[in-house]
Each structure stands twice: as C-alpha cells, then as structure tokens.
Amino acid sequence: MRKKKQFSNLTKQIFHPEVKECLTCQSRLKRFATLSQRIVITLDGAIQVVHCGYRCPNQGCSTVRRVYRSAEADGLALPGFTFGLDVVILVGHLRLTKHQTVDEVHQALQERLSPFHLTIYRREVMYLFEAYCSVLRAAHQPSDTPHWQTWRAKVEENGGVIISIDGIQPDKGNETIYLVRDVLDFPCPVCRKCQFQRNGGHETDPLARRQTGRPGAGSDQ
Numbered sequence: 001m002r003k004k005k006q007f008s009n010l011t012k013q014i015f016h017p018e019v020k021e022c023l024t025c026q027s028r029l030k031r032f033a034t035l036s037q038r039i040v041i042t043l044d045g046a047i048q049v050v051h052c053g054y055r056c057p058n059q060g061c062s063t064v065r066r067v068y069r070s071a072e073a074d075g076l077a078l079p080g081f082t083f084g085l086d087v088v089i090l091v092g093h094l095r096l097t098k099h100q101t102v103d104e105v106h107q108a109l110q111e112r113l114s115p116f117h118l119t120i121y122r123r124e125v126m127y128l129f130e131a132y133c134s135v136l137r138a139a140h141q142p143s144d145t146p147h148w149q150t151w152r153a154k155v156e157e158n159g160g161v162i163i164s165i166d167g168i169q170p171d172k173g174n175e176t177i178y179l180v181r182d183v184l185d186f187p188c189p190v191c192r193k194c195q196f197q198r199n200g201g202h203e204t205d206p207l208a209r210r211q212t213g214r215p216g217a218g219s220d221q
C-alpha cells in the first residue's frame with residue numbers, strides 16, 4: 001500500500017479571489033464555499049492551501065452563479081497535483097534544456113527539497129515530466145477539439161474571461177514559462193513558452209508586462 005507523505009513544516013495559507021466586486025453589478029463579493037483544501041509542495045516548502053470561492057450576493061444580478069477564484073491559488077499547482085507548478089517547470093527545464101537524466105533531476109530535486117524535510121520519488125519525477133509535456137502541448141492545442149469547444153462555451157456563459165498570467169523562471173536568467181489561465185470558475189491553463197531577457201529589456205510577449213508575481217515561483221533565491 002502506498003504510504004502517505006508526512007509533513008513536519010506545513011505553512012497554512014488561505015487564498016481569496018483577487019477580484020473583490022461583482023463584475024456585473026459591483027456588489028461586494030461574499031464567500032460561499034471552500035473550493036479546495038490541499039497540500040502543495042513547492043520549492044519553498046510545503047503549503048496547506050485553503051482556496052475560498054466567492055459569489056455575488058445580489059440575487060437580482062444576472063451573474064449571481066458566477067464563481068470567483070484566486071488566481072494565485074490556481075497558479076500554485078495543476079489540478080490533482082501535490083507538487084507545485086514550480087517543481088513541474090524545474091523538472092521540464094532540467095530534462096529538456098539542461099539535458100539531465102531522470103536520475104540527475106531526481107538528485108537535484110532531492111537537494112532542493114531536503115532543507116524542508118521533503119522528499120520526492122524517482123517515479124514522481126517521471127510523472128511530473130509527463131505533466132510538463134502536457135502543459136506544453138496545451139499551448140498548441142487546435143481550437144476545433146471538444147475540450148476547447150467546451151471551454152469556449154463556458155467562457156461565453158461567463159460573459160468573457162479574466163486572464164491571469166504567471167511567469168515561472170526555473171533558473172535565474174533563463175527562459176521564463178508563462179502560464180495563462182482564466183480566473184473565473186473554470187481554470188484552463190494554457191502555457192506559453194517564450195524568452196524573457198531580463199537585462200536587455202526585450203519582451204517577445206507583450207503580455208509578459210502583466211505577469212502576476214507569485215511568491216516562490218521558480219525561484220533560485
């Protein structure tokens with residue numbers, strides 16, 4: 001039987017939506033449910049994440065059923081994953097850019113996580129690399145697939161999208177991976193991989209200017 005991970009240094013963080021007022025009627029949003037409660041292992045340690053969902057309290061509002069989420073909470077990890085997106089991105093970076101073997105990546109991650117008394121199995125590294133490849137594939141998804149059409153229908157139902165852009169840099173000075181997602185109700189990560197030259201002041205992606213900072217994302221500090 002699979003042993004459950006034990007966490008000695010767990011930091012609890014409660015996340016609320018960044019949007020505070022209803023986009024339709026400007027009423028102050030009210031908390032209506034805990035969307036998720038889970039543990040996320042990041043390169044900065046383990047976090048107990050409590051993600052609170054909000055709704056418009058005005059029963060006469062046309063978007064009273066709309067759910068507002070925290071972009072920061074959604075940006076921590078892919079749905080169903082215990083390891084954070086920063087770990088996923090680092091695995092992909094070490095495998096594809098640094099051409100490291102699975103064993104070398106495993107060793108590097110063990111060294112990064114050991115100060116927090118955290119461990120990772122070799123098979124988890126392989127699983128995270130598959131996840132990285134899936135995120136990259138999402139960036140090139142054709143718009144006629146059923147998944148895309150479902151997402152588009154949801155966007156129309158929501159009356160549009162609020163985009164959150166999260167820049168994750170696995171190694172300082174190297175390429176940054178931008179994760180773009182819809183904050184409203186239906187998180188659908190689409191990955192854009194592009195170069196970001198820190199010192200040259202050159203941005204290949206104009207959206208990069210709007211990236212949202214996230215503590216611990218891909219930091220080597």
Ligand SMILES: [Zn+2]
Pocket residue numbers: 022023024025026027056057058061062063064
């Ligand atoms: Zn409203």
